[in-house]
Amino acid sequence: ExxxxxxxxxxxxxxxxxxxxRCSPISGHTSVYWYQxxxxxxxxxLLWYDEGEERNRGNFPPRFSGRQFPNYSSELNVNxxxxxxxxxxxxxxxxxxxxxxxxxxxxxxxPGTRLTVL
Amino acid sequence: AQSVTQLGSHxxxxxxxxxxxxxxxxxxxxxxxFWYVQYPNQGLQLLLKYTSAATLVKGINDFEAEFKKSETxxxxxxxxxxxxDAAEYFCAVSSTGFQKLVFGTxxxxxxxx
Numbered sequence: 001e002x003x004x005x006x007x008x009x010x011x012x013x014x015x016x017x018x019x020x021x022r023c024s025p026i027s028g029h030t031s032v033y034w035y036q037x038x039x040x041x042x043x044x045x046l047l048w049y050d051e052g053e054e055r056n057r058g059n060f061p062p063r064f065s066g067r068q069f070p071n072y073s074s075e076l077n078v079n080x081x082x083x084x085x086x087x088x089x090x091x092x093x094x095x096x097x098x099x100x101x102x103x104x105x106x107x108x109x110x111p112g113t114r115l116t117v118l
Numbered sequence: 119a120q121s122v123t124q125l126g127s128h129x130x131x132x133x134x135x136x137x138x139x140x141x142x143x144x145x146x147x148x149x150x151x152f153w154y155v156q157y158p159n160q161g162l163q164l165l166l167k168y169t170s171a172a173t174l175v176k177g178i179n180d181f182e183a184e185f186k187k188s189e190t191x192x193x194x195x196x197x198x199x200x201x202x203d204a205a206e207y208f209c210a211v212s213s214t215g216f217q218k219l220v221f222g223t224x225x226x227x228x229x230x231x
Contacts, residue, residue, distance in 0.1 A: 109161035
C-alpha cells in the first residue's frame with residue numbers, strides 16, 4: 001500500500017510570492033491534515049479536510065488556505081509569503097474523520113515539503 | 119484547550135541504556151495520547167497510542183508508554199537504546215470529535231556508542 005505522498009520535496013521562494021503544496025492521501029483515506037513544522041516552534045496544526053470540506057483550522061492567517069479534491073488529494077496554498085513561513089509542511093491522512101474518536105483514525109504522515117522563503 | 123509539554127529538548131543516552139522521554143498533558147476532557155517519531159528528513163511515524171483502554175501501551179520497536187491520570191503524564195520508555203533510535207520524538211494529544219493533534223515541541227534523542 002502506497003503511503004502519503006507530497007510534492008514537491010523542496011521549494012525556494014521569495015517574500016511576497018505564492019506557493020502551492022500538494023498531498024495525495026493513502027488509498028481509502030478521506031481525511032487530510034496539514035501541519036507546519038517551523039524551526040523552534042514544533043508542529044502546529046494548520047488545516048483538516050474531510051470529504052472535500054474544511055472541517056477545522058488552526059491559528060493561522062487567511063493567506064494560508066487549501067482545498068480537497070474529489071479524489072481526496074489536497075492542496076495547501078500560501079499567499080504573500082513571509083520569511084517566517086519557512087518550514088517543513090507535513091500532510092497526513094486518515095480514514096473518515098467525522099465519526100469515531102481520533103484514536104480510531106490514526107493519522108499517517110507524508111515526508112513533507114520543505115519551503116524556504118528568502 | 120489542550121496542550122502537551124515535553125521536558126527536555128535533548129536527551130542523551132548510551133547504547134543499551136534505558137530511554138525515558140517525558141510528556142505531560144493538559145486536557146479538559148479524557149485525552150487520546152500519541153507518541154510519534156521523526157527520523158531525519160522523514161515524516162512522522164506513529165510509535166504508540168493511548169485510547170482509554172489499557173494504561174500501559176506497547177508500541178513498535180519495544181517502546182512503551184504508561185498513561186498516569188493522577189500525574190497527567192504519558193512518558194515514553196524503552197529498556198535498551200539502539201543507535202537506530204536516534205531521532206526526534208513528539209508527544210501529541212487529541213480529544214473526541216476533534217481531529218487536530220496538538221503536539222509537544224519534541225525531544226531529540228541522541229544515542230552514543
